[in-house]
Amino acid sequence: MLRQYLLIFMVACSSLSFAETIWMEDFEDGDISDWTITGTANWVLYDNEFQAHTGDFSLQYVWFSPWPHDTRAVTPSFSLPAAGEFIFKWWWSGSYQYFVAVNNGDVFIEVRDISSGDWIVLWNEGEAGVYTGFEWYEQTETLDASWSGKTVQFAFHIVASDAHYWYIDDIVLEYSLATLDNSTWGEIKAGI
Numbered sequence: 436m437l438r439q440y441l442l443i444f445m446v447a448c449s450s451l452s453f454a455e456t457i458w459m460e461d462f463e464d465g466d467i468s469d470w471t472i473t474g475t476a477n478w479v480l481y482d483n484e485f486q487a488h489t490g491d492f493s494l495q496y497v498w499f500s501p502w503p504h505d506t507r508a509v510t511p512s513f514s515l516p517a518a519g520e521f522i523f524k525w526w527w528s529g530s531y532q533y534f535v536a537v538n539n540g541d542v543f544i545e546v547r548d549i550s551s552g553d554w555i556v557l558w559n560e561g562e563a564g565v566y567t568g569f570e571w572y573e574q575t576e577t578l579d580a581s582w583s584g585k586t587v588q589f590a591f592h593i594v595a596s597d598a599h600y601w602y603i604d605d606i607v608l609e610y611s612l613a614t615l616d617n618s619t620w621g622e623i624k625a626g627i
Contacts, residue, residue: 454522454611457513461605462492467508470494474506477593481602488526488571488604496542496593496601498533504540507590508603512549514586519610521578523557523589526606530599531568534560540595546578549586557589571604 462480472478481487481495494508515521523546533539542560547553557576566572578587591603 454609456607456609457515457521458511458608459606460510461490462487462494463490465492467494469511471509472506473509475504477504477506478508478591486528486569486600486602488528488602490604493528493602493604494591496529496591498540498595498597498599500597502596504593504595504598507545507592510589510606512586512588513608515578515582515584516610517584518580519583519612520580521582522575522607522609522611523578524573524575524605524607524609526571526573526604527560527602528569528571528604529560529601531566533597533599534595534601535565540593540598542601543590543592543594544574544576545590545592546582546587547590548582549588554590554592569600569602 465480465482467478467480470478477497477499479495479497481493482491483493484491486495487493496506496508498504523544525544527542529542534542543556544558545554545556547555558574563572563574589608593601
């Protein structure tokens with residue numbers, strides 16, 4: 436009977452993981468000097484509590500002419516731990532009418548390994564489906580263990596013409612490790 440309880444406990448524990456924060460950005464310090472803005476440079480730190488997910492500040496894409504825009508707000512670079520799964524989360528708010536309904540622009544969230552330089556799309560606003568314009572939504576994307584040990588950057592990339600505003604806030608990069616890897620789990624089962 437003890438072995439059965441131990442087995443049930445171990446199965447429950449095998450699915451546990453612990454997350455640790457690598458980086459967090461809520462823009463409340465009023466400073467984006469560690470970010471890189473590329474292209475048409477239509478990104479600003481916006482101070483308005485009604486257009487922030489939390490606090491007073493968010494990062495705002497500004498739609499003003501001249502168009503077209505092709506711009507990225509690029510995070511600082513991060514060296515990812517040598518093992519684990521990586522979670523990139525952020526909150527966003529934008530114009531459904533201009534970005535989706537009349538398709539005047541596209542928003543992409545991208546990642547790149549600094550050594551290769553190629554941007555890989557993790558998400559785009561079309562994947563959100565129908566949403567309410569200027570409501571806040573949380574988005575989470577996962578990078579698998581193949582990203583372990585790499586130095587990466589993330590980008591909020593907008594390609595648009597007359598596409599209105601887009602806001603980003605409360606960004607978190609985390610990693611997690613399972614409490615028991617397969618080799619440990621195999622040894623425990625063999626011991627029971």
